[in-house]
Amino acid sequence: MRRLWMIALILTVVASSTWASPPADPGGRGVDWAQARAKIEQFDWAKRIARDMRQEVERTRRQFVHPPLGLTGWWHHYYCAKDAHRLTFDPDKPTEHVCPACGAVYSGPPYDDCWRSQVHATICRAVQYAAVLYRLTNEDTYLDYVRDILLWYADHYTDFEVHGEHAGKGRIRSQSLDEATQLVTLAQACWDAWPALSQADRERILNGYFVPDARFIHAQTGAIHNIHSWHNAAVGLVGMLAGDASLIEQAVDGPFGLKQQIAKGTREDGFWYEGSVGYHFYTIRSLEPLYLAARARGLDLSGTEKFERMYRAPLRMAFPNGELPANNDGWPGTNLSGMTPYYEVAAGLWPQSDLPAYLATLYGSRSRTGLDALLYGPAPLPPAKPLGADSVLFEDSGIAILRNAAANAYLKFGPYGGGHDHRDRLNLIVFAHGRVVIPDIGTSGYGIGLNRWFRSPAAHNLLVVDGGVQAPCSGELLAYAADRVHAAAGPAYRGVKIERELHLDDEALADHVTARADAEHTYDLFYHVRGTLAKCSVPLAPAEPFTQGVGYDMLQTPRRGRVDGTVRLEFTLRDGPGRLVLACRSETPFEVYTGTCPDNPADQQMAFVMVRVRARTVTWENSLLWAGEPQTTQARQGR
Ligand SMILES: [Zn+2]
Numbered sequence: 169m170r171r172l173w174m175i176a177l178i179l180t181v182v183a184s185s186t187w188a189s190p191p192a193d194p195g196g197r198g199v200d201w202a203q204a205r206a207k208i209e210q211f212d213w214a215k216r217i218a219r220d221m222r223q224e225v226e227r228t229r230r231q232f233v234h235p236p237l238g239l240t241g242w243w244h245h246y247y248c249a250k251d252a253h254r255l256t257f258d259p260d261k262p263t264e265h266v267c268p269a270c271g272a273v274y275s276g277p278p279y280d281d282c283w284r285s286q287v288h289a290t291i292c293r294a295v296q297y298a299a300v301l302y303r304l305t306n307e308d309t310y311l312d313y314v315r316d317i318l319l320w321y322a323d324h325y326t327d328f329e330v331h332g333e334h335a336g337k338g339r340i341r342s343q344s345l346d347e348a349t350q351l352v353t354l355a356q357a358c359w360d361a362w363p364a365l366s367q368a369d370r371e372r373i374l375n376g377y378f379v380p381d382a383r384f385i386h387a388q389t390g391a392i393h394n395i396h397s398w399h400n401a402a403v404g405l406v407g408m409l410a411g412d413a414s415l416i417e418q419a420v421d422g423p424f425g426l427k428q429q430i431a432k433g434t435r436e437d438g439f440w441y442e443g444s445v446g447y448h449f450y451t452i453r454s455l456e457p458l459y460l461a462a463r464a465r466g467l468d469l470s471g472t473e474k475f476e477r478m479y480r481a482p483l484r485m486a487f488p489n490g491e492l493p494a495n496n497d498g499w500p501g502t503n504l505s506g507m508t509p510y511y512e513v514a515a516g517l518w519p520q521s522d523l524p525a526y527l528a529t530l531y532g533s534r535s536r537t538g539l540d541a542l543l544y545g546p547a548p549l550p551p552a553k554p555l556g557a558d559s560v561l562f563e564d565s566g567i568a569i570l571r572n573a574a575a576n577a578y579l580k581f582g583p584y585g586g587g588h589d590h591r592d593r594l595n596l597i598v599f600a601h602g603r604v605v606i607p608d609i610g611t612s613g614y615g616i617g618l619n620r621w622f623r624s625p626a627a628h629n630l631l632v633v634d635g636g637v638q639a640p641c642s643g644e645l646l647a648y649a650a651d652r653v654h655a656a657a658g659p660a661y662r663g664v665k666i667e668r669e670l671h672l673d674d675e676a677l678a679d680h681v682t683a684r685a686d687a688e689h690t691y692d693l694f695y696h697v698r699g700t701l702a703k704c705s706v707p708l709a710p711a712e713p714f715t716q717g718v719g720y721d722m723l724q725t726p727r728r729g730r731v732d733g734t735v736r737l738e739f740t741l742r743d744g745p746g747r748l749v750l751a752c753r754s755e756t757p758f759e760v761y762t763g764t765c766p767d768n769p770a771d772q773q774m775a776f777v778m779v780r781v782r783a784r785t786v787t788w789e790n791s792l793l794w795a796g797e798p799q800t801t802q803a804r805q806g807r
């Protein structure tokens with residue numbers, strides 16, 4: 169099977185490696201070069217961006233004469249197995265990869281292969297910067313660098329072996345995704361240098377690398393998915409450079425092309441269906457280059473209206489400090505303030521909307537930064553427009569965020585989002601005391617063992633039945649108002665109906681969780697607090713380590729107590745002042761377990777609380793309190 173697939177790929181590449189002469193002028197790719205030059209003349213921030221780009225090009229040219237030959241690795245492996253910190257890439261040390269947190273040194277495969285991937289990425293970024301600098305300054309030194317590296321790749325493309333075990337096959341890089349992201353970067357650089365390249369150079373680059381690589385990538389396209397959207401960007405940009413109408417058509421209008429990715433992959437509320445803020449922005453980044461180039465070319469982009477909404481969704485989803493939920497395979501600590509490159513593009517695409525004012529908000533008092541500010545954003549920004557402070561419902565994505573001046577409570581109940589979904593219907597995130605205190609810890613690099621913990625049921629703030637993983641399913645919204653939300657987990661566990669109802673007021677979050685079944689089950693309701701347990705209202709004794717259930721083995725130093733009525737646990741919070749009280753109450757006697765577990769990265773710890781009942785039916789009327797005393801019956805009384 170694998171051999172047949174490889175033959176098909178090779179035939180595709182060989183059969184289609186000839187075409188008419190490339191166009192002398194591919195047109196614009198969406199950059200207003202005159203405006204970019206004017207920004208550098210007028211604004212100090214733009215001068216600084218250009219200066220930083222010059223320095224990066226010079227540094228990279230000094231460090232690497234040419235890209236490395238040899239196998240490249242999957243960047244998800246480039247993480248410390250002990251604490252999930254990303255390893256430090258040292259350009260001078262191809263066989264030494266150090267964890268910045270614990271100092272562990274890794275070497276050999278796959279780490280050395282990952283190092284080579286990063287050298288390619290570093291060089292490609294420098295080439296991208298050099299091409300822009302050439303376009304802005306006409307200095308030959310930048311053109312020489314761009315030309316030299318592009319021709320090097322063209323001459324060595326076939327020296328790289330097809331390889332990759334994860335998301336598709338790569339050639340220069342280790343998966344089709346990275347093969348595509350590299351090609352996008354270099355196609356944009358080639359585009360910017362195009363007027364100064366000879367026709368012979370253009371053909372050598374297109375024939376030797378770009379077109380065969382675009383066809384190799386396109387042969388692996390066949391889904392609505394962030395990876396396939398990156399494929400389109402590579403295929404479409406190369407098509408435009410090569411004057412290949414078929415590549416352009418497939419990338420823009422094909423069944424898995426740009427337009428279908430936006431129309432089918434984006435939910436009505438603007439959130440990408442994979443359900444992670446990380447992949448949401450990563451998909452936006454894949455859509456931008458082709459959307460900009462197609463728009464500049466005057467292609468019909470009807471049916472892509474949801475693209476603008478994609479930029480708006482995170483503005484509504486962020487907590488008051490700008491932090492975004494690390495839902496599904498999202499990265500913890502991601503903050504809107506770091507997303508300005510995306511909003512520079514958006515502000516350039518929709519200058520008459522309020523997106524430029526939101527961009528000003530994201531910068532705050534900081535200076536504008538990054539290539540996108542130079543190439544796409546409006547020259548001066550309008551006055552800032554503050555983010556909304558009201559509760560929001562992402563009805564199609566199935567996320568509600570209750571908000572008031574004191575706290576935010578996030579509840580997820582939406583449809584299954586595919587392989588990046590954590591199967592965590594009715595997961596809770598709580599923001600209080602100015603930060604996320606009950607988190608979703610997101611993901612790490614996928615290549616380390618700790619990732620199993622981050623994705624596990626026991627790492628989420630939800631009800632787990634018999635230690636099992638939820639089915640890939642959709643939950644259901646039962647009721648929503650600005651201060652309350654009520655949802656069901658759907659068919660997450662066979663034969664069990666689970667509901668959760670939140671009610672937020674100024675002092676507390678009432679959190680009622682119910683499970684009903686005809687047969688007896690073990691119900692474990694989890695909370696994870698960024699803090700340490702200071703007091704517990706029932707006596708606790710050491711408990712046996714957990715051996716069953718996914719992720720339970722990461723729950724450390726468990727202690728156990730019996731509860732008849734209510735247990736009150738008080739926490740001293742980490743990362744700043746504040747306390748949190750969790751009160752759990754049920755008419756069914758239950759057990760409370762508490763201890764510590766890894767946060768993400770895992771050199772920080774959290775406290776966990778698990779309340780456990782063996783029964784057919786259970787109702788917990790819990791409350792989380794950041795000030796004053798708990799009022800466990802608020803949700804009922806408020807109706
Ligand atoms: Zn480490």
Ligand SMILES: [Zn+2]
Pocket residue numbers: 494495496497590592608609610622623628
């Ligand atoms: Zn998760």
